[in-house]
Amino acid sequence: MPADYKIKFFVIALLLAWVFSSRSNGAEVMQRTVILSTTTSTQDSGLLDVLIPLFEKQTGYSVKTISVGTGQALALAAKGDADVALVHAPSLEKQYVADGKLLNRRLVMYNDFVIIGPKEDPAKARLAKSAVGALRAIEQAKASFVSRGDNSGTHVLEKALWKSAGVEPKGAWYIEAGQGMGATLGIANERNAYTITDRGTYLALGKRVSLPILVEGDKALLNIYSVMEVNPANGPRINSAGGKAFADFMVAPQTQNVIRSFGIEKFGQSLFVPVAGKKEDELGV
Amino acid sequence: MELIWQGVQKAIELVFGFDAEVWAITWLSLKISGGATLLSLSLGIPLGIALALTRFPGRSIIAALINTGMGLPPVVVGLFVSIFLWRSGPLGFLELIYSPSAMVLAQVIIALPIVAGLTMASFQNLDPKLGLQLLGIGASRAQLLWLLCKEARLPLLAAVMAGFGGVISEVGASMMVGGNIRGQTRVLTTATVLETGKGNFDVAIALSLILLALTFAINFFLTRIQQGEQRRWPRLS
Numbered sequence: 001m002p003a004d005y006k007i008k009f010f011v012i013a014l015l016l017a018w019v020f021s022s023r024s025n026g027a028e029v030m031q032r033t034v035i036l037s038t039t040t041s042t043q044d045s046g047l048l049d050v051l052i053p054l055f056e057k058q059t060g061y062s063v064k065t066i067s068v069g070t071g072q073a074l075a076l077a078a079k080g081d082a083d084v085a086l087v088h089a090p091s092l093e094k095q096y097v098a099d100g101k102l103l104n105r106r107l108v109m110y111n112d113f114v115i116i117g118p119k120e121d122p123a124k125a126r127l128a129k130s131a132v133g134a135l136r137a138i139e140q141a142k143a144s145f146v147s148r149g150d151n152s153g154t155h156v157l158e159k160a161l162w163k164s165a166g167v168e169p170k171g172a173w174y175i176e177a178g179q180g181m182g183a184t185l186g187i188a189n190e191r192n193a194y195t196i197t198d199r200g201t202y203l204a205l206g207k208r209v210s211l212p213i214l215v216e217g218d219k220a221l222l223n224i225y226s227v228m229e230v231n232p233a234n235g236p237r238i239n240s241a242g243g244k245a246f247a248d249f250m251v252a253p254q255t256q257n258v259i260r261s262f263g264i265e266k267f268g269q270s271l272f273v274p275v276a277g278k279k280e281d282e283l284g285v
Numbered sequence: 286m287e288l289i290w291q292g293v294q295k296a297i298e299l300v301f302g303f304d305a306e307v308w309a310i311t312w313l314s315l316k317i318s319g320g321a322t323l324l325s326l327s328l329g330i331p332l333g334i335a336l337a338l339t340r341f342p343g344r345s346i347i348a349a350l351i352n353t354g355m356g357l358p359p360v361v362v363g364l365f366v367s368i369f370l371w372r373s374g375p376l377g378f379l380e381l382i383y384s385p386s387a388m389v390l391a392q393v394i395i396a397l398p399i400v401a402g403l404t405m406a407s408f409q410n411l412d413p414k415l416g417l418q419l420l421g422i423g424a425s426r427a428q429l430l431w432l433l434c435k436e437a438r439l440p441l442l443a444a445v446m447a448g449f450g451g452v453i454s455e456v457g458a459s460m461m462v463g464g465n466i467r468g469q470t471r472v473l474t475t476a477t478v479l480e481t482g483k484g485n486f487d488v489a490i491a492l493s494l495i496l497l498a499l500t501f502a503i504n505f506f507l508t509r510i511q512q513g514e515q516r517r518w519p520r521l522s
Contacts, residue, residue: 035383044483049467064383066464079373081382182482205484235373237380 034242035064037074037082039153040180042225043067045200045271047262054258055249061242069180071151077102077228080235083243086250088153088225090280091160102228108250109259109272110224110283113157114202115215117143117194125194131218132165139165142173144193148184149176153223158196161220185209198223200263200271222283225272227251251276292490299491306468311495314472317385318453321392325400325448328393330441333404334430338416348405354398359391360457366391367461383464388472391458396448403447407440408433442511446504453500473499 042048043065052063066076070087077085078101085102087093096102115134117125123141125134138145147169148155162169175193177184181201188195189209199216202209215221227247232240249255256274263271275283299307336348368374370382370390381387411433419429434441456474463470465479473496480489 040482043479046483052467064464064466064469066383066466079371081371081373180482182484185484208484208486236377237372 032061032242033064034061034084034239034246035066035082036084036086036246037066037068037072037076038086039070039073039088040067040182041088041153041198041201042086044180044182045204045263046266047200047259047272050258050262051250051255054255055246058249059245061245063246069148069150069152070156074102077230078234080230080238083230083239084246085228085230086225087228088223089156090224090226092153092156093226093228097228101231101234103231104244104247105226105228106247106251107275107278107280108225108227109256109274109276110222111199111272112216113154113196113198113221113223114213115194115196115221116188116202116209116211117214118192119210119212121214123194126214128215129218131161131196131215131220134215135161136165136167138194139167139169139173142171144173144175144191145169146175146177146184146188146191146193146195148181149178150180152181154181154196154198157221157223161196164220196221203263203267203269203271224275224280224283288486289490291487292494295487296491296494299488300495307492307495309468310471310473310476310492311499313385313470314453314474314496315499317388317459317472318392318449321389321396321452322445322449324389324393325396325452326445329397329400329444329448330404330434332397333401333406333444334408334433336401337405337408351398351402351405355402357395357398358457359395359455359459360461362391362394363458363461366394366458370462382462383466383470385463385470387462388459388470391462392452392455395455395458396452399451400444400448403440403444404437407437407444410440411436439511442507446507449503450500453496453503 038048044067048065048067052065056062066073066082068076070089070092073082073085073087074089074092074096076082078096078099086108093102093105097105113131115125115131117123117138123134123138123143125137128134128137147158175187175191177187179187181197182205184195185197185201185205186208187193189211192211194214195211202213227250229240229243229247230238232238253276256276259272259274260270263269298304332351336344336351366387367382369376370379370387371377372380372382381390415436416429416433419432424432454474456478459465459470459472460475460478463472463475465471465475471479473492477489477492477496480486480492
């Protein structure tokens with residue numbers, strides 16, 4: 001190919017690249033951007049669709065919400081690829097705080113997990129009353145159980161429950177979905193299997209899931225959400241002011257009121273109980 | 286089956302009710318994948334032509350790499366682009382992660398080998414004597430290239446369609462580098478995944494149908510250009 005053509009093509013490519021990169025937010029805008037790493041449950045329940053516009057209006061920041069499993073959300077924050085984290089795995093969170101990767105852990109809200117399963121309840125999990133007892137019964141009956149298997153907050157809680165039950169879940173009855181809560185509920189429903197789900201997603205899926213709640217109201221099933229700021233030392237370009245602004249927003253009285261009333265209209269009950277300022281051992285179901 | 290019907294109804298409701306969010310998502314899908322396709326064409330066609338018409342050391346390795354790249358898994362592209370673009374990554378200073386530009390970049394990486402590979406194949410399929418003839422009747426090298434492009438236009442249009450089809454339909458890379466952010470990087474495929482996760486199967490089906498209709502419309506347009514120009518074969522019967 002002649003040299004002048006090479007140059008022409010190169011120039012066109014450069015121009016196109018410039019057009020497309022200048023079209024998006026430049027660096028100036030990015031400083032007003034807060035990256036929130038959070039869990040799928042806050043997004044799938046629709047809560048963030050209500051809260052984020054409020055925050056943007058109040059502060060002028062623009063929020064990029066990355067909703068992934070809690071494990072990944074925390075890992076992203078620890079690498080400095082987010083400015084603030086809103087997650088629900090207290091044991092994991094405390095490790096990150098102890099390591100100095102995340103700062104100023106504050107409780108925001110809670111709801112609860114429930115154990116659901118086949119109506120006929122072959123493992124008699126319903127009789128167990130406690131979550132740990134129910135899991136033990138499921139394992140003894142080798143009844144199908146679908147696990148998130150994705151290191152999400154729900155999965156972390158499930159693993160802790162198995163540990164308390166003194167059982168290592170293994171075998172054909174233990175199905176690891178590796179997907180979000182909605183997809184996992186779908187698999188459990190199709191396989192007529194047991195699973196653990198947060199109440200919010202379970203309610204949101206409504207009649208798509210025909211498995212009834214078998215165990216609820218156990219303190220071990222509390223699902224506690226906390227907000228943490230990312231340590232600016234984790235990496236370059238962390239918007240720590242923006243991260244702190246979002247964390248402050250989540251525990252502000254006005255926001256907590258919005259959280260309290262969220263879901264009443266659609267589901268006839270609140271999906272989350274706001275608990276800013278409280279300590280974990282003060283919570284009850 | 287009833288669910289699919291609900292999805293069809295929902296699609297009609299969203300499209301003809303001019304649901305602002307759905308239209309914005311559709312438009313963004315088109316802008317990102319259309320832009321990525323244009324960029325891939327402007328880079329991939331010259332690359333494919335160069336590989337087809339010239340000989341240089343390492344040519345066959347590059348050609349083999351491009352042919353392999355035609356099947357690049359979008360999630361793999363998404364993972365590596367993310368690693369580079371994360372703030373903690375080597376290109377973090379560009380602050381492109383979770384932006385439409387990042388999605389264009391990932392999609393160019395997916396579509397470029399498809400365009401370059403098909404361009405290369407279509408130019409290699411041209412009769413080398415054609416080039417000699419054109420030069421013989423006094424064509425300049427620029428005119429030669431232009432005439433060869435015209436000669437290869439049918440397979441070149443196929444390359445356009447394959448490149449666009451590859452990126453408008455992918456979800457793995459868009460999800461990872463775009464983040465599926467509402468109003469910023471949510472496109473038809475990532476919105477479909479989200480709505481399925483939320484259990485809004487009717488909306489998910491509606492979005493899928495919109496995606497199918499969009500790709501069909503674009504391919505129909507390109508096919509009309511392609512087939513309208515097709516040489517007539519003598520009647521075979």
